[in-house]
Structures are given as structure tokens and as C-alpha cells.
Amino acid sequence: MGFSTEFNSVCKFKTDQELYELLEYGRGKMKKTGLRIFPTGQKVIAYSSANVAVAIVKIVASIAEINFQGEEVTEVEMELIRKLTPEESHVQTALAYEMFFGEPNRK
Template identity: 70%
Template structure:
């Protein structure tokens, strides 16, 4: 058992449904495997399941727990600050790919 810290200023969605909730309701709860620490109160860039930058979100809560199947999970609650423009998305996506995704394709 241990915690991994998300040092990057990104929040990557693996579930399209969680991302749809973000845009529809202005907030969502993202489920991540393992115990992680997200920067509560910070604004970060949200990425869709295809690694495209889509929005700026503010992390409201990061809750690590063990679920009913005895798995370590982290629930990350966030609010939508605003969607990114196509130009912002292209720049942020290119930078994140160079700095993070290229070396961490399995995450």
C-alpha cells in the first residue's frame, strides 16, 4: 500500500462518461486505481481518453479509499473552470505529449 503523487498539472480521464458529466453538469467525480494524491484547490488541464487537452478544471477533493472489492482507489472531485479553445487544446496536447504521454503510454 502506498500513495503516488500526481506532480503534473494534468488530469487524464479514462472514462468518456466522467468527461461527459464534466461538460454537462460543470462537475464530475473521476475514479482512479490505486492511492493517489491530487492537488486539491489547484487548477489543472483535463485530458480526454485520447490524450487531447479539453478543459481547465479545479480539483475540489481527492479521496483515497478501499472499495468493496478490496481495491485501492482514489476518487477525484472537480469543477469545470472552462473548456479550452481549439488553439489552446492543440498547444497543450502537443506539450503534454512531449513532456508526459510519450514516456507513459501505459498509464
């Protein structure tokens, strides 16, 4: 059994609700499947479920465990540093597609 490591500058939300809570309340968490290691204390770029760069967040906790159903899960808690401007979002999103997400059928 091994651990997957998240790339240090990417924090992608799978659900819009998790992202909404972070942006609305300044703190939030997300749940990932599998045992993963997130860089606690590091600032990262948060992406929406549609792969759009949204904000800079700080990872404050990362808890990897096997739950009572036998599933490997990782819960990541974070705090909002700031939302990205539209220009910053555009540049970060374009870079992320080139480096991580792959080139979509985009204009």
C-alpha cells in the same frame, strides 16, 4: 504500501462518460485505481481518454480509500473552470505528448 502522486498539471480521464458529465454539468468526478494524491484546490488541465487537452478544471476533493472488495481506489471531484479553445487545446496536447504521454505516431 505507498501513494502515487499525479503530476500537478495533468488530470486524464479514462472514460468519455466521466468527461462528458464534467463538460455538461460543470461538475464531475472520476475514479482512479490505486491510492493517489491529487492537489485539492489546484487548477489543472483535463485530458480526454485520447490524450487531448479539453478544459481547465479545479480539483475540489480527492478521496483515497480501500473499498469493501479490498481494492485501492481514489475518487477525484472537480469543477469546470472553462473549456479550452481549439488553439489552446492543440498547444497543451502537443506539450503533454512531449512531457508526459510520449511521442505517438502523429502527424
